Amino acid sequence: MKVLIADDDPQLVRALRITLAAHGYEVVAAPDGAAAIALAAKEHPDVVMLDLGMPRLDGVQVIHALRGWTSIPIIVVSGRAGSADKVEALDAGADDYVTKPFQIDELLARLRALSRRAAEASGSPVVRFADVVVDLAAKSVTRDGERVHLTPTEWRILEFLARHPGSLVTRQALLKDIWGTEQVTDTGYLRLYLSQLRKKLEPDPGHPAHLLTEAGMGYRLVLD
Template sequence: MTRVLVVEDDPQLVRALKINLQARKFEVVEAGDGATALRLAAARTPDAILLDLGLPDMDGVEVIRGVRGRSHVPILVLSARHTSEEKIRALDAGADDYVTKPFSMDELLARLRAATRRREAPASPAGFPGIATDEFTIDLAARKVVRGERTVRLTPTEWHLLELLIARPGHLVSQRRLLLEVWGPAYSEHTNYLRVYMAQLRRKLEANPSHPRYLITEPGMGYRFEP
């Protein structure tokens, strides 16, 4: 059974989430503040985390950073904060998705299912262990990226996107295919998702993210990994 850690201090929303998740055979673990969330994330090893940013004891972004220090578990932010800056801050900290309140429960559950599918996806295509460049090395079997002497932490979504690109070096991968493979059919037109996540990958992997050497945009068409 898939275990979901719900980090939210609104009892009514927690109750609604719990009813809907349990009805779909998810196991639910609850935390009403950031400290409890970090403790349960370590002790109960959830398969996904639904996280409110406005917690009583700390900002939710601190929780994301704390979890990312030891886990790649998918984190879906639930927040009333609507600005692009807030969304980018959460995604940069390691969140996999951002759902703005109020939200459709069906949409949230679809995003949760997509996130858990990405985590369960095979680590690498058969016979393709990884790739090395002058800037970084990608070991798909170990799910590890090393840049210089430093290990680069990637979220599950970033991993899936990177895997699709490096599986066909030098070839264009269309926006539609990337969206379908990573987020699912409901997101086939959400090209803004690709812009945000490609920007994150470039910041983590490229020497000059503004002028990328490896993760190339083909405007209006898709993206290409250039070895």
């Protein structure tokens, strides 16, 4: 299980890295809010653990940014103990809130609870539409029983959409997930790859019924 720690206190990050690694977690760390968003897009952590008072972007801004494209569990670990701070973070989309200083056993218990909830929410690893079956666990796609070859990038786009069936996925969310932050304004890549996916998966690629474009916003995978 991979944990992203976003905190500008190097001593705390070092202590958490050692402790979490000892309990079997893989840890990546970001020293500020902007780096946290970029690292989340690049590393695809299972849980984000962040402080509220960070340079560049504060914790609440990071939560808003992440919630624009992912439902990854977020736990705030902050020295701010006021109810207003907690409410603001939770309303922004955080899943849990732990106040510093904290007991490591409590933090580990919160992490385990979040990971269980995330696993339960992930649902079936198989997504079906028309005559297409997308097996998220096996990373395979079949159409009418025949294996469909997808490029790595085509697979990542389809996988992201399949993990959010029926939901609008913004162009920026896809670009961040696949290419990181460097090309977030270049949507030509997405048009190209979506066109290729439609040719491979849609009954009528010229009039798609499942891989839909939401003009000016993004894309949506419709299963019915």
